[in-house]
Amino acid sequence: MSEPLLEVSNLTLDYNLGNRKMRALDRISFTLDKGQVLGVAGESGCGKSTLGLAILRLLPRVAEIRRGEVLFNGANLLKLSEEQMEQEIRGQKITMIFQVPQNALNPVFKIETQMTDILRVQDKYQNPGSRKRRKDFRQQAIERLELTGIADPQARVSNYPFEFSGGMKQRVMIGMALSSGTSLLLADEATTALDVTIEAQINRLITRLAAEYGTSILYVTHNLGVLSEMADRIMIMYAGRIFEMGETQNVFGSPRHPYSAALLESLPSRQSKGKRLLSIPGFVPPLDRLPSGCSFHPRCAFAEEMCRQKVPPLTEVADGHWSACLLDQKRGRQKWQWT
Amino acid sequence: MLKYIIKRALWVIPTLLGVLIILFSLTYLMPGDPASAMLGPRATPELVAELNQRLHLDRAMPVRLGYYLLGVAKGDLGTSVWSGHKVSSLLAEALPHTALLALTSLGVAALIGILLGAFAAVRRDSPIGGGVTIASLLGVAVPDFVAALLLMLLFCVQIPILPALGAGAAGDPIDIAVHLILPATALGIGWVGYLARLTRESMLDVLDADYIRTARAFAIPRRAIAYRYALKNAVIPSITVIGLGVGKLLGGAVFVEIIFSRPGIGKLIVDAVYARDFPVVQGGILVATILFVLANLAADISYAFVDPRIQYD
Amino acid sequence: MKTDTINQAEVGMSPAQLVLKRKWTDTLRVTLRAVVKVKGGLWGGIFISIMLICAIGAQWISPSDPNAQDIMHRFAGPSLDHFFGTDYLGRDIFSRIIYGCRIAVMVAFGAVTLSSIVGVFLGVVSGYNEGKKIDYFIIWLFDIVRSFPQIILALAIVAVLGPSLFNVVIALAFTAFPFYGRVARAQTLSVKEADYVKAAEAMGLKPLKIISRHITPNIMAPVIVCLGMDMATMIVWESGLSFLGLGVRPPTASWGIMLRNGYKYIQTSPWMILWPALAIALAMIAFSLFSEGLRVALDPKERER
Numbered sequence: 001m002s003e004p005l006l007e008v009s010n011l012t013l014d015y016n017l018g019n020r021k022m023r024a025l026d027r028i029s030f031t032l033d034k035g036q037v038l039g040v041a042g043e044s045g046c047g048k049s050t051l052g053l054a055i056l057r058l059l060p061r062v063a064e065i066r067r068g069e070v071l072f073n074g075a076n077l078l079k080l081s082e083e084q085m086e087q088e089i090r091g092q093k094i095t096m097i098f099q100v101p102q103n104a105l106n107p108v109f110k111i112e113t114q115m116t117d118i119l120r121v122q123d124k125y126q127n128p129g130s131r132k133r134r135k136d137f138r139q140q141a142i143e144r145l146e147l148t149g150i151a152d153p154q155a156r157v158s159n160y161p162f163e164f165s166g167g168m169k170q171r172v173m174i175g176m177a178l179s180s181g182t183s184l185l186l187a188d189e190a191t192t193a194l195d196v197t198i199e200a201q202i203n204r205l206i207t208r209l210a211a212e213y214g215t216s217i218l219y220v221t222h223n224l225g226v227l228s229e230m231a232d233r234i235m236i237m238y239a240g241r242i243f244e245m246g247e248t249q250n251v252f253g254s255p256r257h258p259y260s261a262a263l264l265e266s267l268p269s270r271q272s273k274g275k276r277l278l279s280i281p282g283f284v285p286p287l288d289r290l291p292s293g294c295s296f297h298p299r300c301a302f303a304e305e306m307c308r309q310k311v312p313p314l315t316e317v318a319d320g321h322w323s324a325c326l327l328d329q330k331r332g333r334q335k336w337q338w339t
Numbered sequence: 340m341l342k343y344i345i346k347r348a349l350w351v352i353p354t355l356l357g358v359l360i361i362l363f364s365l366t367y368l369m370p371g372d373p374a375s376a377m378l379g380p381r382a383t384p385e386l387v388a389e390l391n392q393r394l395h396l397d398r399a400m401p402v403r404l405g406y407y408l409l410g411v412a413k414g415d416l417g418t419s420v421w422s423g424h425k426v427s428s429l430l431a432e433a434l435p436h437t438a439l440l441a442l443t444s445l446g447v448a449a450l451i452g453i454l455l456g457a458f459a460a461v462r463r464d465s466p467i468g469g470g471v472t473i474a475s476l477l478g479v480a481v482p483d484f485v486a487a488l489l490l491m492l493l494f495c496v497q498i499p500i501l502p503a504l505g506a507g508a509a510g511d512p513i514d515i516a517v518h519l520i521l522p523a524t525a526l527g528i529g530w531v532g533y534l535a536r537l538t539r540e541s542m543l544d545v546l547d548a549d550y551i552r553t554a555r556a557f558a559i560p561r562r563a564i565a566y567r568y569a570l571k572n573a574v575i576p577s578i579t580v581i582g583l584g585v586g587k588l589l590g591g592a593v594f595v596e597i598i599f600s601r602p603g604i605g606k607l608i609v610d611a612v613y614a615r616d617f618p619v620v621q622g623g624i625l626v627a628t629i630l631f632v633l634a635n636l637a638a639d640i641s642y643a644f645v646d647p648r649i650q651y652d
Numbered sequence: 653m654k655t656d657t658i659n660q661a662e663v664g665m666s667p668a669q670l671v672l673k674r675k676w677t678d679t680l681r682v683t684l685r686a687v688v689k690v691k692g693g694l695w696g697g698i699f700i701s702i703m704l705i706c707a708i709g710a711q712w713i714s715p716s717d718p719n720a721q722d723i724m725h726r727f728a729g730p731s732l733d734h735f736f737g738t739d740y741l742g743r744d745i746f747s748r749i750i751y752g753c754r755i756a757v758m759v760a761f762g763a764v765t766l767s768s769i770v771g772v773f774l775g776v777v778s779g780y781n782e783g784k785k786i787d788y789f790i791i792w793l794f795d796i797v798r799s800f801p802q803i804i805l806a807l808a809i810v811a812v813l814g815p816s817l818f819n820v821v822i823a824l825a826f827t828a829f830p831f832y833g834r835v836a837r838a839q840t841l842s843v844k845e846a847d848y849v850k851a852a853e854a855m856g857l858k859p860l861k862i863i864s865r866h867i868t869p870n871i872m873a874p875v876i877v878c879l880g881m882d883m884a885t886m887i888v889w890e891s892g893l894s895f896l897g898l899g900v901r902p903p904t905a906s907w908g909i910m911l912r913n914g915y916k917y918i919q920t921s922p923w924m925i926l927w928p929a930l931a932i933a934l935a936m937i938a939f940s941l942f943s944e945g946l947r948v949a950l951d952p953k954e955r956e957r
Binding site: 358620 | 799898911940
């Protein structure tokens with residue numbers, strides 16, 4: 001039987017920008033079991049990245065958590081003190097890797113310095129009173145780099161980030177983030193900026209190391225495609241809300257929400273060969289000017305008058321498969337066919 | 340990087356050559372006959388002829404330029420028309436006073452300014468931020484020589500607790516330090532506010548950068564993030580400014596040395612201007628310019644060390 | 653059909669030309685309105701206007717002749733007759749401060765105009781001929797002049813030419829032109845790759861015409877920002893040179909000369925230093941607030957914030 005590692009319930013969060021108030025997360029609830037991979041997908045501006053930052057409490061100053069809780073191994077992270085977060089959670093049990101364009105690593109310090117700093121902090125909290133030296137940390141950094149498949153780590157550890165390619169920088173980040181002590185890895189668009197071939201390599205590396213250490217992953221991406229191979233379960237988000245959630249094969253096989261169906265139809269696949277790929281009309285609405293009712297209705301090909309009026313609740317439509325669409329009952333088993 | 344540094348350093352040579360040509364051609368701008376202009380009312384035909392010969396003023400322009408460059412290359416900057424002392428030994432006497440003044444004021448100002456700016460950025464909601472803005476505005480509002488006058492008025496006339504004139508007795512460190520307080524403050528006070536504001540602004544940008552979020556995600560202690568991870572990035576603009584600022588500092592030193600009657604390069608130049616002692620003016624400006632050029636070179640090189648991303652083309 | 657022809661005509665035009673098709677007074681008004689909206693820009697504008705009014709109308713504003721001596725009332729403190737007191741010759745300090753505005757404004761505008769014209773011209777020529785001999789020569793020239801500590805070079809030039817208002821302007825302009833040149837050159841390098849310059853080259857326009865019509869108008873924004881801050885610097889240096897006795901000739905009322913006199917009598921009458929110091933401080937604050945406003949107003953990135 002699987003054990004829950006992370007249980008998020010009713011998490012609601014606002015960005016207060018002057019007189020504008022944006023609800024970036026609206027009653028988000030889900031669980032992530034030990035050793036599992038949960039994929040979070042949706043277009044840009046859906047609040048996916050906010051979710052990861054909220055779990056680690058690294059939110060920008062304008063963000064304010066309204067209600068809800070984030071239980072990690074049964075303890076509510078939102079109630080922990082900043083010191084407890086630093087000593088027990090951040091960089092220890094829960095680590096995070098970010099999209100790597102140029103700036104996720106500090107440009108003016110060597111890889112060695114940045115890695116040993118992190119290793120030293122981890123060591124300080126995990127083995128208080130340990131007498132490791134600078135040399136030991138350097139050796140440990142080299143080992144970590146080796147594990148992530150960086151060639152010649154002895155020499156590369158003394159390089160600066162700008163001397164690494166994007167994929168290699170992400171390998172460095174993974175080396176910092178994944179170790180035997182990590183229970184949960186938050187990956188925020190970790191491969192978005194990379195080439196497709198590199199992207200696949202990095203994702204395989206993440207899954208392999210996570211499986212080895214028994215680490216759960218919350219994998220945030222706007223590319224639903226990569227999730228089909230990695231994720232055990234999938235959560236589709238739109239404008240701060242969960243639209244659909246379920247086992248990967250169920251969501252991919254029989255999507256119960258028109259938005260998920262549209263995202264899937266916009267992916268290239270063998271079936272779609274020769275066909276034009278779907279591009280969903282319109283764009284994600286700004287979070288402070290959400291449409292009434294179902295926030296997707298202006299872009300939805302199936303919208304009815306009801307969708308304009310009522311906010312659809314997230315309901316369990318099949319065993320372990322949740323969807324938030326008012327038309328689901330009416331439609332029964334019929335597929336959402338956009339094209 | 341070494342290639343960049345060498346290339347940057349070699350560029351100094353043609354620049355200094357140009358500086359020498361300008362200094363040399365300044366003599367041609369003097370209205371009338373330079374020798375009589377320098378000698379002023381004492382100019383008798385014999386003295387004029389003698390000076391003309393001594394400074395090669397009677398020769399053709401290219402020959403004079405040749406003599407001048409040759410002399411400078413040998414370290415011979417000529418002799419003072421007034422006192423007959425060698426210009427190089429006058430400069431050697433004055434240089435330590437100016438160097439002490441400039442280094443003290445810039446060093447202390449940079450230290451205080453950068454730390455204050457960083458602190459104001461880290462505590463971004465505290466009143467320190469507003470204080471830094473006001474301090475930087477005051478630094479702009481009160482130029483160094485006005486600051487020198489006001490400080491003298493306040494601490495030497497109204498509340499006479501500090502010495503007004505001179506550089507202190509040689510060999511007495513305490514006396515020298517006491518005589519340094521007011522001039523160094525006058526020269527450095529504007530820099531504190533300016534550097535604090537510069538550091539604060541770039542630090543605020545840096546603190547929002549992705550790599551700071553990475554560091555926080557890995558529980559690097561806040562203090563280390565601010566004063567190690569962020570400050571090294573945030574201090575980069577200040578380095579260039581300080582390098583360029585040495586020129587302003589040397590210019591300010593002229594006024595401060597005159598006002599507090601400190602025997603430095605600046606006072607030497609201005610006194611020589613008053614006395615129309617042109618070889619001394621030329622030599623003094625040359626030394627000040629070389630100092631400035633070297634400071635800029637040092638700034639560019641240290642920039643390359645702080646920011647490894649710099650393009651070495 | 654009519655709109656079509658207009659659009660076609662505008663394709664080959666540079667942004668600044670499109671702006672210039674409006675009246676230049678409109679452009680000025682739009683810019684000034686943007687400056688005033690920036691925090692502090694309005695105050696800077698007000699102070700500068702007051703300075704300009706004092707400079708132009710000094711003879712009507714000042715209560716007495718700035719050079720009228722009144723030996724009986726030397727070193728008088730502030731009173732209703734003499735708001736700011738009198739100096740060592742019994743001259744009215746308030747009137748001299750107002751007349752000092754005139755010198756400050758004349759030197760600032762004169763030096764800045766002269767040096768920006770020369771600097772921008774050389775900078776554009778150098779940038780347009782990037783990599784050619786003339787480019788290297790101009791860069792060399794800029795680097796030589798920039799190697800001198802500015803005020804010391806100005807001091808040397810005035811020392812050689814002799815102290816006078818005109819020579820101060822010349823000397824200050826000479827020390828500052830490479831800074832405009834560098835800005836103009838850097839801007840030119842980016843502007844000359846733009847489509848409208850390429851189009852003009854393809855049409856066979858002469859280089860001088862391309863420089864004057866298409867490049868120069870489009871690089872002026874950062875140059876104008878420098879102008880504002882530089883005027884403040886020029887005012888300080890004029891005072892500084894005059895303070896050393898190497899600037900404007902006495903008995904002309906200049907803030908620097910007033911400081912010089914104040915320094916001589918620092919033991920006995922402190923306000924002689926305070927008033928010109930205050931005038932300089934206000935001028936500095938005004939120009940830096942205004943140029944900060946100008947920078948924000950002319951920088952598209954800042955405007956979005």
